[in-house]
Amino acid sequence: MSYLTHASRAEAFNLDHERTSWHDETLWFVRQKRDKAVYAVPEFQELRNLASAIKDHTLSRLDEYLAQFEAAAQTNGVRVHWAADAAEHNAIVLDIIRARGATRVVKSKSMLTEECHLNPYLIKEGIEVIDTDLGERIIQMRDEPPSHIVLPAIHLKKEDVGATFFKHLGTAEGLTDPQQLTEAARQHLRAKFLAGEVALTGVNFAIAETGSVVVCTNEGNADLGVSLAPVHVASMGIEKLIPRLSDLGVFTRLLARSATGQPVTTYTSHYTKPMPGREMHIIIVDNERTQQLGRPDFRASLKCIRCGACMNTCPVYRRSGGHSYDFTVPGPIGSILSPNIDLKKHSTLPFASTLCGSCTDVCPVKIDIHVQLYKWRQIVSEANHLPTAKKIGLKFMGRLLASPTAFKLSGSFGRRALRLLPYGLTHNQTVNAWAIARELPEPPQQSFREWFAQQPQPAT
Amino acid sequence: MKVALFVPCYVDQFYPQVGIATYQLLGKLGVQAAFPAAQTCCGQPLANSGCEREALPIYKHFVDTFQDYDYTVVPSGSCVYHVQKHFDKLEQTPAVQHVRATTIDLIDFITNILEIKELPGSYPHKVGLHLSCHGQRGLHQANESEMTPVRDGQLRRLLAGLGGIELTELDRNDECCGFGGTFCVSEAAISGRMGHDRVQDHVRNGTQVLTGGDMSCLMHLQGIVRRQKLPLQVLHAAEILNGLTS
Amino acid sequence: MSTARDRILAAARANKPAETPLPTVPDFWGDNSLERFRTVLASIGGEVTRLASLDDLEATVHELWPDAKLIASPLFTPTLRIDQHTPTDVLADVDLAVLPVEFGVAENGAVWLPEANMLHRALPTVTQHLAFVLDQRQLVATMHQAYARLPDGPGGYGMFVAGPSKTADIEQSLVIGAHGARSLVVLVY
Numbered sequence: 066m067s068y069l070t071h072a073s074r075a076e077a078f079n080l081d082h083e084r085t086s087w088h089d090e091t092l093w094f095v096r097q098k099r100d101k102a103v104y105a106v107p108e109f110q111e112l113r114n115l116a117s118a119i120k121d122h123t124l125s126r127l128d129e130y131l132a133q134f135e136a137a138a139q140t141n142g143v144r145v146h147w148a149a150d151a152a153e154h155n156a157i158v159l160d161i162i163r164a165r166g167a168t169r170v171v172k173s174k175s176m177l178t179e180e181c182h183l184n185p186y187l188i189k190e191g192i193e194v195i196d197t198d199l200g201e202r203i204i205q206m207r208d209e210p211p212s213h214i215v216l217p218a219i220h221l222k223k224e225d226v227g228a229t230f231f232k233h234l235g236t237a238e239g240l241t242d243p244q245q246l247t248e249a250a251r252q253h254l255r256a257k258f259l260a261g262e263v264a265l266t267g268v269n270f271a272i273a274e275t276g277s278v279v280v281c282t283n284e285g286n287a288d289l290g291v292s293l294a295p296v297h298v299a300s301m302g303i304e305k306l307i308p309r310l311s312d313l314g315v316f317t318r319l320l321a322r323s324a325t326g327q328p329v330t331t332y333t334s335h336y337t338k339p340m341p342g343r344e345m346h347i348i349i350v351d352n353e354r355t356q357q358l359g360r361p362d363f364r365a366s367l368k369c370i371r372c373g374a375c376m377n378t379c380p381v382y383r384r385s386g387g388h389s390y391d392f393t394v395p396g397p398i399g400s401i402l403s404p405n406i407d408l409k410k411h412s413t414l415p416f417a418s419t420l421c422g423s424c425t426d427v428c429p430v431k432i433d434i435h436v437q438l439y440k441w442r443q444i445v446s447e448a449n450h451l452p453t454a455k456k457i458g459l460k461f462m463g464r465l466l467a468s469p470t471a472f473k474l475s476g477s478f479g480r481r482a483l484r485l486l487p488y489g490l491t492h493n494q495t496v497n498a499w500a501i502a503r504e505l506p507e508p509p510q511q512s513f514r515e516w517f518a519q520q521p522q523p524a525t
Numbered sequence: 526m527k528v529a530l531f532v533p534c535y536v537d538q539f540y541p542q543v544g545i546a547t548y549q550l551l552g553k554l555g556v557q558a559a560f561p562a563a564q565t566c567c568g569q570p571l572a573n574s575g576c577e578r579e580a581l582p583i584y585k586h587f588v589d590t591f592q593d594y595d596y597t598v599v600p601s602g603s604c605v606y607h608v609q610k611h612f613d614k615l616e617q618t619p620a621v622q623h624v625r626a627t628t629i630d631l632i633d634f635i636t637n638i639l640e641i642k643e644l645p646g647s648y649p650h651k652v653g654l655h656l657s658c659h660g661q662r663g664l665h666q667a668n669e670s671e672m673t674p675v676r677d678g679q680l681r682r683l684l685a686g687l688g689g690i691e692l693t694e695l696d697r698n699d700e701c702c703g704f705g706g707t708f709c710v711s712e713a714a715i716s717g718r719m720g721h722d723r724v725q726d727h728v729r730n731g732t733q734v735l736t737g738g739d740m741s742c743l744m745h746l747q748g749i750v751r752r753q754k755l756p757l758q759v760l761h762a763a764e765i766l767n768g769l770t771s
Numbered sequence: 772m773s774t775a776r777d778r779i780l781a782a783a784r785a786n787k788p789a790e791t792p793l794p795t796v797p798d799f800w801g802d803n804s805l806e807r808f809r810t811v812l813a814s815i816g817g818e819v820t821r822l823a824s825l826d827d828l829e830a831t832v833h834e835l836w837p838d839a840k841l842i843a844s845p846l847f848t849p850t851l852r853i854d855q856h857t858p859t860d861v862l863a864d865v866d867l868a869v870l871p872v873e874f875g876v877a878e879n880g881a882v883w884l885p886e887a888n889m890l891h892r893a894l895p896t897v898t899q900h901l902a903f904v905l906d907q908r909q910l911v912a913t914m915h916q917a918y919a920r921l922p923d924g925p926g927g928y929g930m931f932v933a934g935p936s937k938t939a940d941i942e943q944s945l946v947i948g949a950h951g952a953r954s955l956v957v958l959v960y
Binding site for chain 1: 774775776778779780781782783784785786787788789790791792793794796797799811814815855859860862863876878879880881891892893895896897913914915916917918919921924925926927928929930931932933934935936937938939940941942943944946948949950951952
């Protein structure tokens, strides 16, 4: 089976020059808000070091912290479930819903449930699942996947949202005012919250010592859903753990500043025990995470706290859009997570980067993202997932560059060819991708080494 | 001090004037650099494409060529970064360790080894400095906007000390230009768009001369400048510093 | 047959790296002034209003929210009584909740609201408008000191609330009043 490459999807995205500019500038604006918030905290770099070390430590004792967390949660009256993969996770959720005889589910943002494709599964089983985060609800109506993990509808303009709400919510045609559109969604979703029977949430942090899960939102949709519905189901990947409640001091200071430039999310909610007469479930999911834990070069990707800063700063993401990655988590972090899931399908993602390193420098938990991109490239190549022409060319280049004589000859040959061949051939865009946006360098008469050979050499 | 000059493969073939400027500038600063004729490439184009294994003979050849010098000076932070960072795949013999530790970018060499913080001369132009990612984020030759609002760095300081010069204040001080080695052809659309946006930042803010320490980024940006027939001159920093009249 | 739990724990055990130390987090004290708290809260859409004393609370509330009909609060005789058994359709009509908070955090404008202060878990987010009552001596500088104030854990349910509910999901345009409270005032005494 062949897959579309990131490059081909990115090229399609780029056909609309103005919209690409808009997308780039919108996300750059978020990056600038992040910068302002970061500069205002003198100890920010120290906090990054601490967060990285806490996560490293947690991964190094992950089995113990998972067991500690489970025991604490059970003591709190929470039912803890374990799911090895997406199918197990989805089946557990359905069982909980069915046991309650429920059909109406409200769900706050959870990249894990996106990863597990929970919504289509539940809908097929006759359950109404309503995404309650505004951005998520917009794309749910449009039947699109999120294009960003924090700003799921960032690829849409207000005109697009207006058209969607006109169709699905009956708002006035042509309405584009974000305030009025948000109000329409508030009214629509309030009815869903009030009628919700089961509330699903993701988890930002799970605290081993207390058995609590922490959910961070700005809209308040997680709290409204959970506190009105009789049943709360929180889905978490095994990597969400932190050892101590006090570690949240570090992570809550980093998360929102890195994500949107806010000093903290509006709601930082700690769910520890269900209300009397109600149910709280936590589903702990692996879905290939322990496999990634076993890869020394790539396990640091499990430290990710899903702030999205690497997307906002990535010059490639900003100009290619989240959908060009064709993976639940797009952008630089997605490009190091996805090859673990399906190397062949996602083989072009580690190459969707200039390795500029900005992702690594904004990462609040100091994941060496660009280093891992480089390392995944080696694995893609070793697994023979490079395009054949590219591979043959590179092998030839390797032999050439290890031989001074061959190198010298080919260089002067290439330069002369470039000088002598007609422009229409050297700049033909179907054979030379360089020439699509750029002129080739003007080949000089003489190479440096030819010049140097003519210089009078000092006595040695 | 025994200093070798490494001239990156594409500079040798397409931008000999940058190699010449580097060589002459070093001479003016009292360093008679050698140019070992056996040199080829650092291997980065292969390795960044995932063919690190195929690049190993190139790495070995690089080490063989430069192991006898105190410093190997390169007018390209990208090659230096590659040697320092990715030659970890070789067995770490004393020669390999030495070459990794002493392969150094030209501006870094001038600033930190020769300890020259100011060059005499004037350059009465509006100059836009392109920060190359490998030099900046990789080798820490300049501050990063991810960390601090203060725009500072080795080359910025050297340029700022020149008489009559005005440095362009860009909207985005250190965004990647989109060259990225083979990225420039494998992701040609994004690469071209990134380069376009970088060049437009310079145009918008009045750059007359676009410069930097890494010719690979500049080759890409120059290709865009020439395609769009923009009134910008693109020069490697060595060309500016070597051409100074005091 | 082994359970998913056993398999996940075994895989985590087998694949985890060599143990690294858990760092001690420094205190990172800072500015805990009311001025700082007020400035930051204003920047995220909330506001601080001074109360001369707690005795003025009820009068101040009616003065500041003259149109609020259904007001819930444990601090004075409310117009609507709420407890943890209050049904959803009653909760849905609350105009204003006036709730005591334990402390505020100057660096980010957040306040700590434990379950015991909420009357009902849904009240802080279902109410149309929200007022918190805060003793100005109970301000800490950063989140590190904030968590240090919770030695017995966060309780069954507890939240830091920083300003009114908001979203920027449509073109990054900030809109106050997404699903939770449309406005938030911290009444400081």
